[in-house]
Amino acid sequence: MLDYSMLYPESTVSRRAVSMDGMWNFQLDEKEEGIASGWTEGLPSPDSIPVPASFQDFYTEKDIREYAGDFWYEKDMFIPGEWEGKKVFVRFGCATHRAEVFVNGVKVTEHLGGFLPFSADVTDVVRYNAQNKLVVKVNNELSVTNIPCGTTITLSNGKKMAKPYFDFFNYSGLQRSVYLTAVPQEYIFDITTDYELCGEDAKVSYRIDTTGEHTVLVTLCDAEGNVAASAQGKEGVLDVKNAHLWEVRNAYLYSMMVQITDGAEVIDEYRQEIGIRTVEVKDTSILLNGKPVYLKGFGKHEDSDIIGRGFNIGVMKRDFELMKWIGANSFRTSHYPYSEEIYQMADREGFLIIDEVPAVGLFESLMNFMEASTGKQTAFFEKETTPELLKSHLHALEEMIARDKNHPSVIAWSLLNEPESTSDAAVPYFKEVFDKAHELDVQKRPRTFALVMNAVPGTCKCHQFSDIVALNRYYGWYVKGGHEMMDAREMLIKELEGWKAMNVNKPFIFTEYGADTLASEHKLPSVMWSQEYQEEYLKMTHDVFDSFDFVKGEQVWNFADFQTTEGIMRVNGNKKGIFTRQRQPKDVAYKLKQRWESLPVDF
Ligand SMILES: CCC[C@@H]1NC[C@@H](O)[C@H](O)[C@H]1C(=O)O
Numbered sequence: 001m002l003d004y005s006m007l008y009p010e011s012t013v014s015r016r017a018v019s020m021d022g023m024w025n026f027q028l029d030e031k032e033e034g035i036a037s038g039w040t041e042g043l044p045s046p047d048s049i050p051v052p053a054s055f056q057d058f059y060t061e062k063d064i065r066e067y068a069g070d071f072w073y074e075k076d077m078f079i080p081g082e083w084e085g086k087k088v089f090v091r092f093g094c095a096t097h098r099a100e101v102f103v104n105g106v107k108v109t110e111h112l113g114g115f116l117p118f119s120a121d122v123t124d125v126v127r128y129n130a131q132n133k134l135v136v137k138v139n140n141e142l143s144v145t146n147i148p149c150g151t152t153i154t155l156s157n158g159k160k161m162a163k164p165y166f167d168f169f170n171y172s173g174l175q176r177s178v179y180l181t182a183v184p185q186e187y188i189f190d191i192t193t194d195y196e197l198c199g200e201d202a203k204v205s206y207r208i209d210t211t212g213e214h215t216v217l218v219t220l221c222d223a224e225g226n227v228a229a230s231a232q233g234k235e236g237v238l239d240v241k242n243a244h245l246w247e248v249r250n251a252y253l254y255s256m257m258v259q260i261t262d263g264a265e266v267i268d269e270y271r272q273e274i275g276i277r278t279v280e281v282k283d284t285s286i287l288l289n290g291k292p293v294y295l296k297g298f299g300k301h302e303d304s305d306i307i308g309r310g311f312n313i314g315v316m317k318r319d320f321e322l323m324k325w326i327g328a329n330s331f332r333t334s335h336y337p338y339s340e341e342i343y344q345m346a347d348r349e350g351f352l353i354i355d356e357v358p359a360v361g362l363f364e365s366l367m368n369f370m371e372a373s374t375g376k377q378t379a380f381f382e383k384e385t386t387p388e389l390l391k392s393h394l395h396a397l398e399e400m401i402a403r404d405k406n407h408p409s410v411i412a413w414s415l416l417n418e419p420e421s422t423s424d425a426a427v428p429y430f431k432e433v434f435d436k437a438h439e440l441d442v443q444k445r446p447r448t449f450a451l452v453m454n455a456v457p458g459t460c461k462c463h464q465f466s467d468i469v470a471l472n473r474y475y476g477w478y479v480k481g482g483h484e485m486m487d488a489r490e491m492l493i494k495e496l497e498g499w500k501a502m503n504v505n506k507p508f509i510f511t512e513y514g515a516d517t518l519a520s521e522h523k524l525p526s527v528m529w530s531q532e533y534q535e536e537y538l539k540m541t542h543d544v545f546d547s548f549d550f551v552k553g554e555q556v557w558n559f560a561d562f563q564t565t566e567g568i569m570r571v572n573g574n575k576k577g578i579f580t581r582q583r584q585p586k587d588v589a590y591k592l593k594q595r596w597e598s599l600p601v602d603f
Pocket residue numbers: 166167168335368369370372373418453472474478512557574576
């Protein structure tokens with residue numbers, strides 16, 4: 001178990017959660033002198049930047065935008081006297097990709113992994129009714145021992161630069177909200193739920209982890225605030241009569257109130273919204289509440305102008321409005337777990353999420369989108385560093401499942417994106433990862449990984465671990481693009497015939513397919529990069545999907561244009577979006593809306 005709670009920060013009768021978002025002091029540490037020079041007590045000559053945000057797109061200097069190495073944040077935090085006697089934490093939504101945290105010059109924690117929360121217990125180092133100095137050293141270098149994978153080079157001027165093995169910009173920093181929290185000495189550490197449907201009724205199994213032994217009370221209220229069920233004890237079952245189920249695009253949330261009590265006294269109280277639903281795979285179907293569902297939607301990114309990968313509540317709202325407009329019902333959190341607020345919104349809006357751990361770039365290529373189709377082997381899982389990578393991977397997986405396990409919207413775990421799954425050495429690595437996910441998830445949700453283009457019938461050695469087989473395919477773009485699309489169609493059909501012949505008897509979904517498209521380009525007849533070509537490509541691909549009944553999902557790559565490293569294949573980023581980076585529709589959005597609104601509901 002993790003040594004920090006993953007519960008989302010909330011203020012209740014017993015708790016306080018104070019946002020520390022706003023302008024923070026900020027300073028690059030190119031000489032890596034910060035520790036030796038006492039920056040832990042405060043930064044010598046800082047600038048100031050917003051948190052949450054990536055730092056890269058604020059500045060005009062390319063050396064800052066491409067900076068790789070250590071960089072520091074600083075914030076003064078006032079600790080109220082009434083918190084004395086409680087436990088006090090600083091909780092980071094994430095720090096990308098690694099961090100060391102100091103309060104009043106004392107190191108209070110460190111964390112590896114850039115897309116999941118962690119907390120520092122600062123109870124013993126803070127001064128009450130006084131300002132306290134919070135200092136964070138962050139580092140954004142890439143390697144093959146942490147996820148996402150890449151490398152870091154040193155340029156001729158001695159400056160370091162990140163070289164991703166993945167196709168998104170290495171945005172970094174304090175990209176999600178930071179909270180100051182206070183909880184009782186005996187507090188609710190974790191909540192775990194599972195569901196069983198029994199006709200019109202439902203059983204909600206729960207486990208409450210606390211830091212003490214006092215009595216635990218659990219009360220489940222419906223959306224109208226009526227008590228639907230209640231129980232006493234750290235583990236139990238809530239019998240819910242006439243349960244109102246959480247359905248795709250028809251959400252219903254109950255409120256679970258958990259209390260630690262000592263007689264009439266409430267020691268700690270925490271409330272979490274839950275959705276009563278079941279998810280399972282049966283033969284080639286994905287079942288939600290026992291009914292088949294077909295996934296329509298996108299691979300996305302947390303990516304927007306100016307703040308990069310910083311959580312942007314307005315962009316989140318716009319993205320959900322666009323997904324509702326176009327008739328989507330799902331998305332994959334490609335290629336890392338997203339901000340918690342996005343899962344909370346998906347819970348409220350009834351969207352299905354494939355939650356992806358940041359295991360991307362596990363195929364050694366700086367041009368993954370090109371070399372992935374060549375059959376190139378990079379012996380990625382045969383390195384001396386592979387055990388260290390596996391340790392980081394499993395820790396990120398444990399954090400992701402601990403954080404996201406109670407969201408009704410999360411229906412599956414994606415454990416890798418486009419790894420090198422065609423080598424014998426990949427098999428034991430995958431087995432460890434898939435077994436760990438099964439062990440950690442009480443709900444035993446389906447597990448998957450996205451197969452890269454050269455992982456096809458007969459070459460992929462790892463698809464057997466997946467409960468849902470997810471394909472990233474670009475026939476008509478990276479393979480046989482342009483006027484050769486007719487041959488691309490034949491290749492896609494041939495591959496699906498190959499999977500069919502293997503009698504895998506599992507649902508297949510496409511987690512990526514797409515064509516780079518400039519909103520400015522119209523051509524008659526079409527050419528690649530034109531709007532017309534994106535439409536022809538999607539129609540060809542969808543026609544093939546529709547002729548294979550084991551295809552149970554289509555998630556277009558990508559929802560919106562997004563930033564990548566610069567290169568000859570990227571026109572200021574990846575342009576495969578159905579929407580522009582500013583969230584305006586390309587022409588194909590209207591065609592996709594027609595298709596998704598006309599698809600039958602059940603499959
Ligand atoms: C052939 C691999 C395609 C690749 N897949 C991973 C995504 O993160 C990239 O953006 C996408 C692309 O190149 O568009």
